[in-house]
Amino acid sequence: MSFDFIRTDIDEQKAKSRYRQLVCTSTASQGNEIIINGKSYLNFSSNDYLGLNNHAQINKALQDGVDKFGTCSSSSSLVTGYHYAHQALEDDICQWLNKPKCLLFSSGFAANLALFHALGKNEQSHFYLDKLSHASMIDGAYQSKAKVKRFNHNNIEQLTKLLSSSEQSADTGNNKLIASEGVFSMDGCQAKVMELAQLAKTNSAWLYLDDAHSIGVIGNKGQGSNSIANIDITMATFGKAIATSGAFLACDENLHEYLVNFSRHYIYSTAISPAMAWATRKSIELIQSEHWRREKIVELSELFSDLLTPEVELVGTQSSIHAIIIGDEKKALRVSEQLKKQGVWLTAIRPPTVAVNSSRLRVTICAHHNTKDIKYLAECINKAIA
Template sequence: MSWPERVAAALALRRKSQTLRVRTPVRQGCGRFLTRGEQRWRNFSSNDYLGLSQHPAVVAAWQEGARRYGVGSGGSGHITGYSEAHRRLELRLAQWLGYPRALLFISGFAANHAVISALAQRGDRFIADRLSHASLLEAVSQSQAELRRFAHNSTAALRHMLEKPCTGQRLVITEGVFSMDGDSAPLAAIAAPTREAGAWLLVDDAHGAGVTGEAGRGSCAQAGVTPELLIVTFGKAFGVSGAAVLCSEALADYLLQFARHLIYSTAMPPAQAQAISAALEILAGEEGETLRARLQDNIQRLRNGAAALPLAASPTAIQPLIVGDNAVALALADSLRERGFWVNAIRPPAVSPGSARLRLTLSAAHCPEDIDALLEALHVCCE
């Protein structure tokens, strides 16, 4: 099969299975509303959980950073791209989350790939929750380490795998809050057997940092767990983009030497780091508490009104409405869009076959009337 034939066949298969992904350019995609051209929808697909992408202090910090540093970093952090803005953010993150060091990355995908690639050696065994993010599973599968996947949130399955002999090192991988189901990992119950086995724990808390735990410190703080590797991202509760790895002094120095994503990628703009720092101060302060309380009110309001709908049992901002069939999910998303609501249909391979869904995401930016209007539309569309 030639290259053009291979490409055409792959696309045809996606179209036939109704799993073809399509991008939609928008004027505004965060916050309470999504706008495209002259049309506007109530937005229930953004990960901007606390509405910080539109916060005046965060916007002003980026603008001030651009005036001070310019709009780019000029190189990798190992050359000229590591600024005082990056350094201040790393120090503040480490202090806030209770770690010796933090290292910034351009994205959560890059951070996960970098850590796995730098650590994995032949003979190692990386044991991941079956629903861990694609970036983690892909990184292990492309490394020299062996990948084992345990049943979702099953500590018994994890213990069984940890009992098996291994010639190398073991790393247990999970998420704090799972991105497609909205449920949380039993981190304390995962950390205990991991520690007993002499293995390390990596937690990707992209959807928990800033939202859960005391002062928004995330899933690990809420569970009283300090994994050897904590990944936080800035494109969700922080309202910006990028990521950081929290770890020990020695491991940070190791990653600076061997994490190719740090060495060979242009660093995030200093202005972006300055905006993230502004978002962090909001998250860690009284306003952050107010926003988290508002988000929890919105979550409870939706769940109280959705008792008759097939919502998954999620206590988080991610509220999956599981319908199973790809065509049904697409049709339901279209019906909601016609009624003024932007909700995306999530289909395989992002989720397992037969579990297509609408991934409803809530924000502190939503008003009670937004939630009530969505519930009314869902009840009509799901009849």
Template sequence: MREQCQLQSRIEHRLEVRRQQRLHRQVAAFSHQDGLITDSGNRQFANFSGNDYLGLAQDASLIKAWQEGLSLYGAGSTASPLVTGFSKAHQFLEDKLCNWLGFDRAILFNSGFSANQAVIFSLLEKGDLLLQDKLNHASLMEAGMLSEATMKRFPHNDVTKLGALLQKAGSPTLTATEGVFSMDGDLSPLADVKAQCEAHGSWLMVDDAHGCGILGEDGRGSSNHAGIKPDILIVTFGKAFGMMGAAVLCSESVHDYLTQFARHYVYSTAMPPAQAHALTQAVEVISTQSWRREKLASLSELFHSSLADASEVIPTVTPIKPVVLGDVERMQIAATSLKASGFWTGAIRPPTVPANSSRLRITLSVNQTESQVKALAETLSQILREVS
């Protein structure tokens, strides 16, 4: 009982600290329809906070494909991939991804978090070196901290510092970066990063959660956009694909190695085959319907031209539009004011982003209209003047 009381006291203390720091977070239930979200109080908002960049989460062809997959394969996979959970639907999806993205093999995971961790935990051993961009996703950072390898971080997009670290490396090395950084919406200088890796014998791993489907020829992503091919590419299905899950694109030997040693893969139930069937349709839509990327580019140009005088708005070529306000209270006031005007935006605070860089994370989607983007920009411009 004494230990239980101590645990309860610790929990209550840490929660209270979070509240006092205005960093306390809560889950809210929403329904989604045509770029709008409705909360539990039946209030409706224009959604500028999600990651459904290409508008596929409600796409009729994907819904039909998932329903078709349920009829063909049933509701679940029933087992891990190495038992009996791997089906023709999974194989079709892996083959589709390989043909599209130009890799020998693909291996499916139930989330990008597990895919990132599976690669780092499986490939790296004690004495190895893991180099990471300082702004990499929490899944990559946590994997590095828990891995037996030595992890070092280089300043965000600092290729010179990366080169210096690589030059000193005397052990097997993996360099990991995102293609598009989720909180800043900026791109990694992948061509330069790849050049440094090749010069010093490091493998390059790119997490392209926010780039695949958006950038590159036919939506092939950040690496294609930069004209390079990483040794390992992570593609997640919870953003532009409109669904969930992930894949590791790699060589034949790495695929075989992960099949043997990636515990997240070996000991997890395979994704439902109906989901894999629907994801195959998502790849088809993404790779052939270029109008979706063209509309995003148009909305992006409209957004930035409407807020050209707002120094807090950071220009990006991606659908992620950070509005950096620094102070948590200032950010929360802005987010609350936007909500009162019918716009739901991401209210991002530490520890998700560094201290003193609290921001609105505004995201664009094919589901939005030009009039909605204009109205958001006008409202935001007024709010920024009020909280300055």
């Protein structure tokens, strides 16, 4: 049989309790619920952090976008696919984050690959990645020609030493990129943004942050990590707090021009739907003005933490993401199944997404949750883990 390793690898995943399969869902009218196989659950696994999915004004903007531009861009951005809706959205993002230029991509994965591939065309480029950086960042870095080093999670001292040792290398020059996540997707902790920015400046390096889980949630107007420091290059997705689809890279004029000319992921991809770009403009407008959404996440997160028993190992966070470390894969699956029986949908995160023996429940507290939801969640978790 051709590719007989396929069956072997799948069977091995099952044996290790790491097997994954698709689950078809339909969202209820209330954003805090999810319907699977006809049964309703309280949903604590969504990345709709601000509760904007299915918002009436965003839905209307999407329909208006369809009426104005159609559903599809019909081409790559460098042929005929770059519509006014794309340009207007890029301008909005630049103003929001105080950045000179912006490029739109189909997904955060594509945007990360694009950046590392493009800057990694040059063999003298050096990338320094936090060890917990997203898989797409790691893939992009190692698939490039750049020299790649990874520092322990949020370990500024180790990163400083790596940068210092590279100064003694004759081929490094100024082609250094420090890369991290604004908020780390699996444990919810923040990067040490101010320290990273200062370190980048001191070492004539660029700072690149994947802000997928920070944008919309962090900052007075949801600017993410750019509300903390000046980030040289920011990537963020639209499919989480912004509640639409796609992603962007915000940067200076020179890098923008370079990516337009040398990024294969940008040049050879059909542009995102102009209607979706139009809807995203409305979402960003709401994010900037409706501060209560971020305030509610903070309030509910504090309540959740206070209600958990000491036996529950909760990772400290300032974001919507709250990781409860279980350890063993089988136990994490067992706890997740117990919660489902209580009407709580909470996915067990297992290797290789997280390190071996650090399987966890990844709780996301969103603006559409309420006090009753949080109290019930904490009660169920306490019982399941006790």
